[in-house]
Amino acid sequence: MKYLIAGLGNIGPEYAFTRHNVGFMALDRLAAQQGFSFKMERLAYTAEFKYKGKQIYCIKPTTYMNLSGNAINYWLQALKIPVENLLVICDDLALPFGKLRLKTKGSHGGQNGLRNIEEKLGTNAYNRLRFGIGNNFPAGRQVDYVLKAFNDDEMAQLVDRLDRVGEIILNFCTIGVERTMNFYNE
Numbered sequence: 016m017k018y019l020i021a022g023l024g025n026i027g028p029e030y031a032f033t034r035h036n037v038g039f040m041a042l043d044r045l046a047a048q049q050g051f052s053f054k055m056e057r058l059a060y061t062a063e064f065k066y067k068g069k070q071i072y073c074i075k076p077t078t079y080m081n082l083s084g085n086a087i088n089y090w091l092q093a094l095k096i097p098v099e100n101l102l103v104i105c106d107d108l109a110l111p112f113g114k115l116r117l118k119t120k121g122s123h124g125g126q127n128g129l130r131n132i133e134e135k136l137g138t139n140a141y142n143r144l145r146f147g148i149g150n151n152f153p154a155g156r157q158v159d160y161v162l163k164a165f166n167d168d169e170m171a172q173l174v175d176r177l178d179r180v181g182e183i184i185l186n187f188c189t190i191g192v193e194r195t196m197n198f199y200n201e
Contacts, residue, residue: 017070018188019096020045021087023105023128025162026077034148035161037177038104039075041146044177045184046073057093058086069188072096083128084135091136098136102187103143104180105129106161110147112169113176117144117183117196142192144183146176 022038030036046052046062051073053060059074072094076086083103091101105128110116120140123129133139152160165173179199186195 016068016100016188017072017094017096018100018102019087019090019094020071020073020184020188021083021090021101021103022073022075023080023083023103024075025079026075030162032164033162034106034165035080037106037146037148040173041104041177041180041184042073042075044174045181048178048181058089061090066185067189071184071188081127082131084131084133087132088135098138098141099192101141102184102192103129103132103141104184105143105145106148107145108148108150108157108161110145110149112147112149113172114147114201115144115176115179115183115199116147117142117187117192117200119192119196142187144180144187146180 022042024030024036024039049064051062051064053062053075058078059076062073064071074086074090076083078085091098105126109124119142122139123133129143183195183199
């Protein structure tokens, strides 16, 4: 069985530790734990590793958040991975900081990366793990908020939450999405 795990974010050092890049951060943390590294390929930084007999491919799209669907669609087709074996990790303003929600389908909820993925795949029925970043910003300042670094309190909790994301990824690939949702949705 093959799986594609896509962490969403924006490339470039100015975005490295911003709230919008939590998908990239989650895959970087998983890479450190599982001992794999990313290389630049078509439309994404890519990596692969095996876990409990499963072949897991990870991508960090280089298309910027709003065009993430281009990279995901390309790699699903190139690797011949069915959409049900796709897991997208992204930030979510509607959830409090650190809250994790795994879903098998749903609306993009205004998240432009998810909107583009839905457009490119022609469906909203794909697995996504939403990482809550909270919504502590004044009206009209959403873009500034998501493109800012986590605050000190959030940073203190971030590694633990990213480790939890890693557990969810590995369980998604080994025991399936339904059982993983039962264990991890908070």
